[in-house]
Amino acid sequence: MKESIGERIFAKTNFILLLVIGLVSLFPFYYVVIVSFAHPDEFIRSSFILFPKKFSLAAYQYILSTDIFVNSIGVSAYLAIVGTLLSLVVSAAYAYMISRKRLFGRRFLTISLLITILFSPGIIPNYLLIKDLGLINSLWSIILPGLLSGWNVLLLKTFFDSIPDSLEESAYIDGANDLRIFFRIILPLSLPAMAAFGLFFAVGYWNTFFNAILYLTDYHKYPLQVLLQGMLLQAETSIADPGVAAQQASEHAIPADTIKMAAVVIATVPILMVYPFLQRHFAKGVMLGSVKG
Amino acid sequence: MKKGHASKVVLIAALAVTTALAGCSKSTEEGNKAKPATSAAPATPSTPTTIDLMTINYDGVVPKEDNAVLLEMQKRTNTKLNINFVPSNNYGDKFKVVLASGEIPDVILTTGISDSVTTQAIRQGAFWDLTPYLKDYPNLQKTYPKDSFENTKVDGKIYGLPRPRPLVGGAAFPALRQDWLEKLNLKMPENMEELYTVLKAFTEKDPDGNGVKDTYGLAGSVAEGYMDKLVWVSDVFAGNNNFDIFKDGKMVWRDFEPSEREAILWLQRAYKEGVLMPDFGIMKGSQAIDAMKQGKVGAIGTSMDSKNMGEWIANLKKMDPKANVAHVPTLISPATGKKYAIKEAGVFGNYLINKKVPEAKLKQILAFFDYGATPEGMELGNYGVKDVHFKVVDGVKTRTDEWKNIAAQPLTNIWTLVDPYSRIAPTADYTSELRDRDKKIIDERLQYGVFINTSGITSDTYLKVGPELGKKVQDMRMKVILGKETIEAWDKFVDAMKKDPTNIKIQEEKLASYKAIYGGK
Numbered sequence: 012m013k014e015s016i017g018e019r020i021f022a023k024t025n026f027i028l029l030l031v032i033g034l035v036s037l038f039p040f041y042y043v044v045i046v047s048f049a050h051p052d053e054f055i056r057s058s059f060i061l062f063p064k065k066f067s068l069a070a071y072q073y074i075l076s077t078d079i080f081v082n083s084i085g086v087s088a089y090l091a092i093v094g095t096l097l098s099l100v101v102s103a104a105y106a107y108m109i110s111r112k113r114l115f116g117r118r119f120l121t122i123s124l125l126i127t128i129l130f131s132p133g134i135i136p137n138y139l140l141i142k143d144l145g146l147i148n149s150l151w152s153i154i155l156p157g158l159l160s161g162w163n164v165l166l167l168k169t170f171f172d173s174i175p176d177s178l179e180e181s182a183y184i185d186g187a188n189d190l191r192i193f194f195r196i197i198l199p200l201s202l203p204a205m206a207a208f209g210l211f212f213a214v215g216y217w218n219t220f221f222n223a224i225l226y227l228t229d230y231h232k233y234p235l236q237v238l239l240q241g242m243l244l245q246a247e248t249s250i251a252d253p254g255v256a257a258q259q260a261s262e263h264a265i266p267a268d269t270i271k272m273a274a275v276v277i278a279t280v281p282i283l284m285v286y287p288f289l290q291r292h293f294a295k296g297v298m299l300g301s302v303k304g
Numbered sequence: 305m306k307k308g309h310a311s312k313v314v315l316i317a318a319l320a321v322t323t324a325l326a327g328c329s330k331s332t333e334e335g336n337k338a339k340p341a342t343s344a345a346p347a348t349p350s351t352p353t354t355i356d357l358m359t360i361n362y363d364g365v366v367p368k369e370d371n372a373v374l375l376e377m378q379k380r381t382n383t384k385l386n387i388n389f390v391p392s393n394n395y396g397d398k399f400k401v402v403l404a405s406g407e408i409p410d411v412i413l414t415t416g417i418s419d420s421v422t423t424q425a426i427r428q429g430a431f432w433d434l435t436p437y438l439k440d441y442p443n444l445q446k447t448y449p450k451d452s453f454e455n456t457k458v459d460g461k462i463y464g465l466p467r468p469r470p471l472v473g474g475a476a477f478p479a480l481r482q483d484w485l486e487k488l489n490l491k492m493p494e495n496m497e498e499l500y501t502v503l504k505a506f507t508e509k510d511p512d513g514n515g516v517k518d519t520y521g522l523a524g525s526v527a528e529g530y531m532d533k534l535v536w537v538s539d540v541f542a543g544n545n546n547f548d549i550f551k552d553g554k555m556v557w558r559d560f561e562p563s564e565r566e567a568i569l570w571l572q573r574a575y576k577e578g579v580l581m582p583d584f585g586i587m588k589g590s591q592a593i594d595a596m597k598q599g600k601v602g603a604i605g606t607s608m609d610s611k612n613m614g615e616w617i618a619n620l621k622k623m624d625p626k627a628n629v630a631h632v633p634t635l636i637s638p639a640t641g642k643k644y645a646i647k648e649a650g651v652f653g654n655y656l657i658n659k660k661v662p663e664a665k666l667k668q669i670l671a672f673f674d675y676g677a678t679p680e681g682m683e684l685g686n687y688g689v690k691d692v693h694f695k696v697v698d699g700v701k702t703r704t705d706e707w708k709n710i711a712a713q714p715l716t717n718i719w720t721l722v723d724p725y726s727r728i729a730p731t732a733d734y735t736s737e738l739r740d741r742d743k744k745i746i747d748e749r750l751q752y753g754v755f756i757n758t759s760g761i762t763s764d765t766y767l768k769v770g771p772e773l774g775k776k777v778q779d780m781r782m783k784v785i786l787g788k789e790t791i792e793a794w795d796k797f798v799d800a801m802k803k804d805p806t807n808i809k810i811q812e813e814k815l816a817s818y819k820a821i822y823g824g825k
Contacts (some may be wrong), residue, residue, distance in 0.1 A: 077364060077365050077711075079365070079366075134397065134400075134401055135401055136402040138404065139404065140403055142405050142407065221394065223398075224390065224391060224397075225397065225398060225401055226399060228388045230366040230389065237391065240364075240391060240393065241361065241363060241364030241391050242364030243364070244362055244363070244364065244391065244392060
């Protein structure tokens with residue numbers, strides 16, 4: 012079909028407009044990367060840089076210079092992998108459980124889950140609990156409290172609801188028990204959802220910050236975010252305590268903004284790299300419940 | 305944590321502390337029984353004393369166990385330190401949960417001893433009263449400023465070893481272009497009238513010599529409900545820097561005092577005559593500083609630290625090699641008729657000692673801090689070992705790369721460096737000559753500075769309506785300064801506010817709170 016001139020103009024305008032909007036929304040990301048590589052002198056002189064004349068790795072060097080950097084990346088990776096796997100298994104198991112109508116006490120289990128969504132005890136009871144469990148200064152204090160998230164379990168349950176009961180029945184007739192049905196039939200069928208939720212969990216564990224500060228005392232166990240925040244603080248020098256600011260003034264020459272951007276890049280890139288691999292499932296996974304069958 | 309939870313958390317914390325303490329008073333007795341009291345002089349046992357300590361950390365890194373400075377600190381005091389460095393941003397939260405959990409380390413730093421959570425724990429007996437012991441530790445008494453102890457007393461007793469800070473230099477007081485002053489043959493102003501003359505000359509007599517009238521006398525900025533970078537004007541007129549003043553047995557809001565009226569009139573005139581930058585009402589604090597850096601303005605209210613001063617001077621020198629910035633030492637306060645400069649509490653936090661610690665160990669802990677207050681101790685704790693971690697250049701201690709390599713910076717929070725001049729350590733742009741000049745200003749401010757301690761005073765009603773009230777006052781004040789309302793309108797407003805029942809209630813609550821914290825004097 013031939014397009015009229017008006018239609019062609021409309022399409023072109025649309026294209027250009029969307030291109031501009033697209034570029035504008037990409038710009039902040041570009042800016043973060045560029046500033047993180049900008050040479051300190053250049054950045055101090057002109058606070059806005061579109062393209063640096065001189066590249067420098069000073070900010071990265073500054074962050075990487077800490078000897079516990081590798082250590083804390085390891086901690087974060089450990090938390091993200093172990094935490095995600097455990098979270099997935101536990102959440103899926105719970106969700107599957109409450110999605111099966113034949114389960115005794117299903118209502119009670121669902122309501123207990125809902126309560127955790129609506130009410131949160133606050134930090135001091137949480138701290139006391141972790142302390143009494145003897146988990147202070149253990150990485151389990153980060154993993155265990157976040158293992159089961161009510162909201163995610165409910166979403167997963169909706170997904171499991173869409174798996175027909177008859178599938179399960181035929182497996183049962185063929186001699187499979189409940190565990191076997193869960194691991195051999197249900198889990199493989201729900202891979203898209205698991206991938207999507209895995210990503211949620213992984214991002215959550217990777218970004219762990221506050222709990223780590225509360226529960227961990229040994230700095231060898233600090234995850235990446237705690238370390239990065241500390242480096243930033245040092246760069247910005249504390250407003251709350253000007254005495255310290257003056258003491259530190261002469262001791263580093265890299266502008267705080269450059270370090271901030273480098274920290275953003277370091278904190279984001281590893282988790283960003285996981286995205287493309289899960290992208291395929293991701294679209295399918297989060298669409299769950301959007302089509303009525 | 306969500307904001308709404310804060311009050312609940314405090315409540316729970318209080319409950320938790322109470323329960324924890326019920327258990328701990330017993331164990332203290334047992335601890336005392338088990339270890340017979342040693343002689344008053346701090347004994348030096350052969351085995352090192354283990355001290356668990358929680359402190360704040362402003363740095364990303366944490367010193368390692370084999371840190372040379374830390375090892376030396378332990379060797380000299382015969383201690384074994386288990387230090388928990390908590391990142392500064394979340395120190396308050398961590399402090400509260402640790403307090404609530406009841407498992408308080410031997411020594412813990414509080415950043416606000418008059419915080420309700422801390423005060424409550426102290427009153428319930430969670431920490432040692434250090435008052436009777438301090439006399440045995442001469443260095444602590446000699447080195448730490450008296451004000452630092454005085455300003456952090458709770459119920460008249462000393463519970464926390466202060467982490468001293470310089471008494472002057474951290475709060476805003478005007479700094480001006482010294483080179484402009486010299487160029488126009490003016491002398492350093494001594495009162496608000498002279499200061500005004502100088503600022504007016506900066507505006508009108510083309511101090512930058514470019515033939516265009518493009519300079520202003522004073523830069524400032526305001527915030528919602530607060531005079532931000534111009535608040536020093538009110539401070540000088542009132543002769544103190546407190547918003548709540550205890551006067552004639554009552555608490556009064558400084559904004560409703562006659563001194564504030566004078567301050568408003570001064571600013572009104574400055575605005576009308578173009579001395580004050582006209583867009584100060586919409587500027588951010590950082591923009592006001594930028595104007596100063598770019599040489600558009602002759603004066604600004606600012607803290608006195610080498611970092612800022614160095615940056616400004618370096619920037620200004622690019623345009624005018626003679627450029628220089630100097631702080632106004634003191635100004636005569638119209639309210640008191642005396643020289644006035646702003647002074648601070650001289651403290652940023654206190655080390656509290658857990659009551660569960662037996663008395664003998666308490667003495668060892670105090671001895672540990674006492675050594676840290678000696679010149680050798682302070683040097684070690686803040687600069688490390690000479691020629692390894694620091695070098696002396698032109699009589700100023702400069703830290704070496706080795707200091708950075710071993711990440712010793714966080715240790716400086718333990719044996720605090722007590723030095724009224726620590727804010728003006730020379731940097732590349734802030735030379736030793738400038739430091740010598742500014743040392744005199746600090747000395748003068750120390751002599752005439754005024755600080756009235758009212759920290760920790762609260763009012764429940766104020767917490768609820770305070771921001772709104774403050775905004776109302778600020779709106780009115782701004783209208784008068786900008787000439788949209790007359791000063792008579794301000795007088796009427798103040799009269800109405802003084803009779804306002806909410807305001808009266810706030811002042812009553814604040815008075816009760818003041819009496820509870822500082823007694824009825």
